Amino acid sequence: MTDVLSRLRAALGDRVDASETARQAARADKSGHAAAGTPLAVVHAASVADVQQTLRIASETGTPVVPRGAGTGLAGGANTGAGEISLSLRAMDRILEVRADDLLAVVEPGILNGDLNDALAAHGLWWAPDPASRAISTVGGNIATGAGGLLCAKYGVVRDAVLGLDVVLADGRLLHLGHRSVKGVTGLDLTSLFIGSEGVLGVVVGATLKLRRLVPGQVHTLTATFPDVRTAAAASAAVTAAGIQPSIMELMDATCLAAVHRLLDLPAADPHAAQLTIQTDGAASAAEAAAIADVLRAHGGTVQVSADRDEGERLLQIRRSMHPAMETLGTTLIEDVSVPRSRLAEMFDEIARVEREHGVVIPTVAHAGDGNLHPNFIFDGPEVPAAIWDAADDLFHAALRLGGTLTGEHGIGVLKRRWLTDELGDDQWRLQRQIKDVFDPQGILNPGKVFAP
Amino acid sequence: MTDVLSRLRAALGDRVDASETARQAARADKSGHAAAGTPLAVVHAASVADVQQTLRIASETGTPVVPRGAGTGLAGGANTGAGEISLSLRAMDRILEVRADDLLAVVEPGILNGDLNDALAAHGLWWAPDPASRAISTVGGNIATGAGGLLCAKYGVVRDAVLGLDVVLADGRLLHLGHRSVKGVTGLDLTSLFIGSEGVLGVVVGATLKLRRLVPGQVHTLTATFPDVRTAAAASAAVTAAGIQPSIMELMDATCLAAVHRLLDLPAADPHAAQLTIQTDGAASAAEAAAIADVLRAHGGTVQVSADRDEGERLLQIRRSMHPAMETLGTTLIEDVSVPRSRLAEMFDEIARVEREHGVVIPTVAHAGDGNLHPNFIFDGPEVPAAIWDAADDLFHAALRLGGTLTGEHGIGVLKRRWLTDELGDDQWRLQRQIKDVFDPQGILNPGKVFAP
Numbered sequence: 001m002t003d004v005l006s007r008l009r010a011a012l013g014d015r016v017d018a019s020e021t022a023r024q025a026a027r028a029d030k031s032g033h034a035a036a037g038t039p040l041a042v043v044h045a046a047s048v049a050d051v052q053q054t055l056r057i058a059s060e061t062g063t064p065v066v067p068r069g070a071g072t073g074l075a076g077g078a079n080t081g082a083g084e085i086s087l088s089l090r091a092m093d094r095i096l097e098v099r100a101d102d103l104l105a106v107v108e109p110g111i112l113n114g115d116l117n118d119a120l121a122a123h124g125l126w127w128a129p130d131p132a133s134r135a136i137s138t139v140g141g142n143i144a145t146g147a148g149g150l151l152c153a154k155y156g157v158v159r160d161a162v163l164g165l166d167v168v169l170a171d172g173r174l175l176h177l178g179h180r181s182v183k184g185v186t187g188l189d190l191t192s193l194f195i196g197s198e199g200v201l202g203v204v205v206g207a208t209l210k211l212r213r214l215v216p217g218q219v220h221t222l223t224a225t226f227p228d229v230r231t232a233a234a235a236s237a238a239v240t241a242a243g244i245q246p247s248i249m250e251l252m253d254a255t256c257l258a259a260v261h262r263l264l265d266l267p268a269a270d271p272h273a274a275q276l277t278i279q280t281d282g283a284a285s286a287a288e289a290a291a292i293a294d295v296l297r298a299h300g301g302t303v304q305v306s307a308d309r310d311e312g313e314r315l316l317q318i319r320r321s322m323h324p325a326m327e328t329l330g331t332t333l334i335e336d337v338s339v340p341r342s343r344l345a346e347m348f349d350e351i352a353r354v355e356r357e358h359g360v361v362i363p364t365v366a367h368a369g370d371g372n373l374h375p376n377f378i379f380d381g382p383e384v385p386a387a388i389w390d391a392a393d394d395l396f397h398a399a400l401r402l403g404g405t406l407t408g409e410h411g412i413g414v415l416k417r418r419w420l421t422d423e424l425g426d427d428q429w430r431l432q433r434q435i436k437d438v439f440d441p442q443g444i445l446n447p448g449k450v451f452a453p
Numbered sequence: 454m455t456d457v458l459s460r461l462r463a464a465l466g467d468r469v470d471a472s473e474t475a476r477q478a479a480r481a482d483k484s485g486h487a488a489a490g491t492p493l494a495v496v497h498a499a500s501v502a503d504v505q506q507t508l509r510i511a512s513e514t515g516t517p518v519v520p521r522g523a524g525t526g527l528a529g530g531a532n533t534g535a536g537e538i539s540l541s542l543r544a545m546d547r548i549l550e551v552r553a554d555d556l557l558a559v560v561e562p563g564i565l566n567g568d569l570n571d572a573l574a575a576h577g578l579w580w581a582p583d584p585a586s587r588a589i590s591t592v593g594g595n596i597a598t599g600a601g602g603l604l605c606a607k608y609g610v611v612r613d614a615v616l617g618l619d620v621v622l623a624d625g626r627l628l629h630l631g632h633r634s635v636k637g638v639t640g641l642d643l644t645s646l647f648i649g650s651e652g653v654l655g656v657v658v659g660a661t662l663k664l665r666r667l668v669p670g671q672v673h674t675l676t677a678t679f680p681d682v683r684t685a686a687a688a689s690a691a692v693t694a695a696g697i698q699p700s701i702m703e704l705m706d707a708t709c710l711a712a713v714h715r716l717l718d719l720p721a722a723d724p725h726a727a728q729l730t731i732q733t734d735g736a737a738s739a740a741e742a743a744a745i746a747d748v749l750r751a752h753g754g755t756v757q758v759s760a761d762r763d764e765g766e767r768l769l770q771i772r773r774s775m776h777p778a779m780e781t782l783g784t785t786l787i788e789d790v791s792v793p794r795s796r797l798a799e800m801f802d803e804i805a806r807v808e809r810e811h812g813v814v815i816p817t818v819a820h821a822g823d824g825n826l827h828p829n830f831i832f833d834g835p836e837v838p839a840a841i842w843d844a845a846d847d848l849f850h851a852a853l854r855l856g857g858t859l860t861g862e863h864g865i866g867v868l869k870r871r872w873l874t875d876e877l878g879d880d881q882w883r884l885q886r887q888i889k890d891v892f893d894p895q896g897i898l899n900p901g902k903v904f905a906p
Contacts (some may be wrong), residue, residue, distance in 0.1 A: 101694035101795040124696060146638035153635055159645060160613040175881050181791040182606055182823035183861035185599035185649040186876050187903065188885045192612060192645030196638040213696045241554035243577060243666045283736035338634040342554040370635035408636035423639050428628050432641045434891045438884060450640065 004061045005040055008085070011053045017042045026066075026086035029073040030133075030323070032331050032382065033415060037082025039066070044091050048166070048174060048205045054087055055203065056172035064447045065170075067199040069110060069141035072133050074334050075413025077145065077198045077449050084447075087203065089140050096206070098123055103211045104163060104180060109140025109204050125211045128155035131409070132320045140204050146196030148409035150319075153240075153369035154247045155212070157409075159195045166206035167194060170440040180208055193435075198411045199446040201439040215247075215281045220289035221312030222278040224301035229253040229274035229364070230352075233345040235299035236276055236368035240341050242295050244288050248279040249369030250319045256363045256376075259325040260318050276301065276368065277315055322365050326376050329363075333377040333384050333415070335392060337399035338408030341371040350398035351375055358391035372408035373399075384415075397422070417452045457514045458493055461538070464506045470495045479519075479539035482526040483586075483776070485784050485835065486868060490535025492519070497544050501619070501627060501658045507540055508656065509625035517900045518623075520652040522563060522594030525586050527787050528866025530598065530651045530902050537900075540656065542593050549659070551576055556664045557616060557633060562593025562657050578664045581608035584862070585773050593657050599649030601862035603772075606693070606822035607700045608665070610862075612648045619659035620647060623893040633661055646888075651864045652899040654892040668700075668734045673742035674765030675731040677754035682706040682727035682817070683805075686798040688752035689729055689821035693794050695748050697741050701732040702822030703772045709816045709829075712778040713771050729754065729821065730768055775818050779829050782816075786830040786837050786868075788845060790852035791861030794824040803851035804828055811844035825861035826852075837868075850875070870905045 008016045017023075018041040026042050028034035040063070045051045058065045066080040068088045080086040092108035095116065099105070100123050107116060113134035117126050129142050130149035141147065143165070146158045164178025178184065178191035194201055226232035232251055239249065252260070257269040269275070276296065280288040286307070293303045306312060326332040339347045344366065351373075355362050366373040375395060377388045384392075396406055396419050406416055406423050421429045433451050437443075461469045470476075471494040479495050481487035493516070498504045511518045519533040521541045533539040545561035548569065552558070553576050560569060566587035570579050582595050583602035594600065596618070599611045617631025631637065631644035647654055679685035685704050692702065705713070710722040722728070729749065733741040739760070746756045759765060779785040792800045797819065804826075808815050819826040828848060830841045837845075849859055849872050859869055859876050874882045886904050890896075 099793070099795065100696070101690065102793040103693070104793070146636075146642075148636045148638075156609070156613060157636055159642065160609060169880075173880055175878070175884075177881070179791070179858045180793045180856045181825070181858055181861065182794070183599075183601045183610055183791045183820075183825045184858040185601075185862055185864055186859045187865065187873060187882070188654075188888060189599075189612065189645050189649055190881070190885065192642050192648075195645075196642055201641075213698065237554065240556070243553070245666065283740075287736075338632070338636045340552070340555040340557070340633045341635070342552065367636075372634070372636045403633045405632045405634055405637040406639045408634065409638055411638055412640065420640060425628070427622075427626055428630070428643070429640070431628075431891060432643065435641060435888060438887045438891060 004057065004063050007057045008041060008043060008054065011057060012043060012050055015044045015046060015050060017044060026068065026080045029071045029076060029078050031074045031076050031415060033076045033079065034382065035079040035081030039080040039084045039086045042086040042088055044088050046091050048168065051087065051168045051203055051205050052172040052174060054085065055168055055170060058085060058444055059171045059442060062442060062444065064444050066446050067203045069138035070112065070136055072137040072141060073145065073413060074410040075415045077411050077413035079414060090138065092205065095119055098125070100125060102180065105209045105211055107139055107207055107209060109138060109207060111139050113137055113139055113142055120211065121214065124214050126214055127209050127211055128161050129158045132322065139207060143195055143204055143207060144198055145411040146409060148372065150248045150250060150367060152367065154245050159192050161210045162191060162195060162207060163210050164208035165191050165194050165204050167202040168205055169202045170442060170445050178208060196411065198413065198450050200436050200450050202445065217281065217283050218285045218307055219309050219312050220280045220285050221306045221315050222289055222292055222303055223315055224276045224296040224303040225270060225273040226301050227273065230345050230348045231300050232274040232276050233348045233368065235296050235301055237341050237344050238299050239292050239295050240369070244291050246278045246288065246292060246369060247281045248316065250277045251366040251368040252319065253364050255361065256322060256365050259329060259363065260321045263325040263328055264318065264321055277319055279312060319365065326363065326378065330378040330380055331382060333388060333392065335375045335377065335395065336407045336410040337396065337404055338372040339399055339402045339404030343402040343404065344368060344371055346402055347373060347399060351395065354391050354394050358387065358394065360388065360391050412450045414449055417450060420450070420452070457510065457516050460510045461494060461496060461507065464510060465496060465503055468497045468499060468503060470497060479521065479533045482524050482529060482531050484527045484529050484868060486529045486532065487835065488532040488534030492533040492537045492539045495539040495541055497541050499544050501621065504540065504621045504656055504658050505625040505627060507538065508621055508623060511538060511897055512624045512895060515895060515897065517897050519899050520656045522591035523565065523589055525590040526594060526598060526866060527863040528868045530864050530866035532867060543591065545658065548572055551578070553578060555633065558662045558664055560592055560660055560662060562591060562660060564592050566590055566592055566595055573664065574667065577667050579667055580662050580664055581614050582611045585775065592660060596648055596657055596660060597651055598864040599862060601825065603701045603703060603820060605820065607698050612645050614663045615644060615648055615660060616663050617661035618644050618647050618657055620655040621658050622655045623895060623898050631661065649864065651866065651903050653889050653903050655898065670734065670736050671738045671760055672762050672765050673733045673738050674759045674768050675742055675745055675756055676768055677729045677749045677756040678723060678726040679754050680726065683798050683801045684753050685727040685729050686801045686821065688749050688754055690794050690797050691752050692745050692748050693822070697744050699731045699741065699745060699822060700734045701769065703730045704819040704821040705772060706817050708814065709775055709818050712782060712816065713774045716774055716778040716781055717771065730772055732765060772818065779816065779831065783831040783833055784835060786841060786845065788828045788830070788848065789825070789860045789863040790849065790857055791825040792852055792855045792857030796855040796857065797821060797824055799855055800826060800852060804848065807844050807847050811840065811847065813841065813844050865903045867902055870903060873903070
């Protein structure tokens, strides 16, 4: 261990941080869950060469390495424990290239999602993946988890927005995956394989991102309140079924709304009402907003429409403040199941059943436009109690029964690995594990994450 | 060999076709290239169980299996030779489910791309991947090659339009990959890994496709002629650089235009002019068409605009007839390089250089909207002469120097495998090969394709 640390220091100097503060901070992410023990050190990589050096030393000494962005993950994927190196990419935050004519940008992984889009806006461009955490989460973290966000139904998921990746393998070799052209099918699609791979295959040190032009025209924002969350869910599904594609369609239940209103010092919301916040954009924005308002009213909603962009951003800020608002209620286990959109109301029925049967309250928000729900389990203390896991287990299996998945965008990390075979099946689990072994035969990359030991 | 055939017949009866006609037909695809020798038999699978049976017998006897759709590939990926089984999925052509509310369809792989979209249109839906061969190529072949087509710049590539795949592994086991929800990041993304994998990992027996609503509103079609192909290429790049996104932007050089006009009995085109055919759709279609017309005229184009859908389809039919038109000129090696859109004019300079230096004529069409070029090498006789391969080699390396790729949508097959490491590098080639081995440890799935022996 001393040897590893001294080798890291000899190679990387003061980019190796073995302070107690840094080591403690690297144990946890935003899930609240923390690794057992504290890591050897945090390496603040400033270059691709730094990452390669770190991995060469790690592979030569058999030391586990846990890649980390801004630490905003919600599944414990970047948590680093005893005997491990936390490899932070946060300082690698440069935009290396922006090409409006090719609709691409080449960036380092540590740049924040929000900062990237601020910089791209000056070119009339944006990168569509838009996690609610965009102000604090990195592009690399977004890619490592396949983090999705609010705009996926209309503008695609992360894997639709990445053309190529530069990755460093466990032994320090640098690979360039993918391409700079719109199309490219040379060999196997390792770029897509890396997206959502949560640091178990290699370390992403650069990304060639597929950009879009900023959408011209007006943005319309609808807010609609409903007597209960099931009605709101059914109304959102009816919007999709009616053939209208909003850019954003977010659902918040009454508990969530109340918590956010308290956090932001807004007037108290109706204590029972669930709310949809919906945006339309592009050339048909006004017509689509009007059509959506009709559907929502027909499904029992009280609807308001705004054509003011700033007002729209303010209304969405309520949704984006969900995670800090939940943190005010206690420790939070934020779940992340996703179901086909037609099953959204049924999934809320299942959540209500789990609440009843397990005697818990599960405040829930949903990216209703794409069927991705974030049920929140609130409890006291740092560790998830067994009773909460029992309720979560029930909820996960309900999502799978509805044709859904365990995780829409947060990833498996440590918190959901015990359910992985429930979704994948044993055969697929073993195949995936063997692919991991191809990339990382020593098993030093983020060990124990995704695939249970 | 007799044993394999008798076991196949015992298990699959008259779905095993060992006639000389069937075996000869399975040797080649639309590339013109044919495998050495003739396969043992063609199995016309009618069900998932048939595919599993075939692969069980194949793995137990160590017999190579080559999956095949409609045989319209252009890289020899489905060519089947001596001692091999040709496994045709063409008869598995059912649409199992269409869900307008979830914007998905579940289909068997043998359905033709055109037939699928005809059926979906009745629901107001479509599947975006749109190869020029859509009338004769299958969805499974589209997925196996990542075939792309005309609409990719605006509506995405194949991997953006597939949610899940059912695949049969080399040993006959059936796996369900992916999900039915918009989002899903559980474990590694094996669905994307299979897209474009050309039958070397497993056999796709079902696909859950991500659909779109038919785009409402008018379609505008522009045709623009230019004094030469480089000017046309520069004009098309200027359209993208100007921030306008057409749904289709196709380029044909003078030789291609002349050949198609002869094939379709149309009046002779200008013998030197190159042509762009461009479509806009959606709510801003008219405004976008007008803006594009301005850009094209500023770049030396003579432009006509039509707002008539049927006229637009007729104009596009000229582009879609390119492959049969080339076949009238001789044997054709259709290449498929792709470059960043800003480099399209430079790629045409390179093609002109290759023509000069190698003394060949290379009629070329391009999906100019996404930078994917199809240079055609024409020759006599069934085999590509060495001089043509020398010219192609020169052209491939030019594309790579411009930041492009060997193949935008046709795949590597047998015809391009000797250039694979030029693009991937040795390290990545070996990793990809090891992944292939994880799925197919015996090496019975499409052996010799993609990865050179």
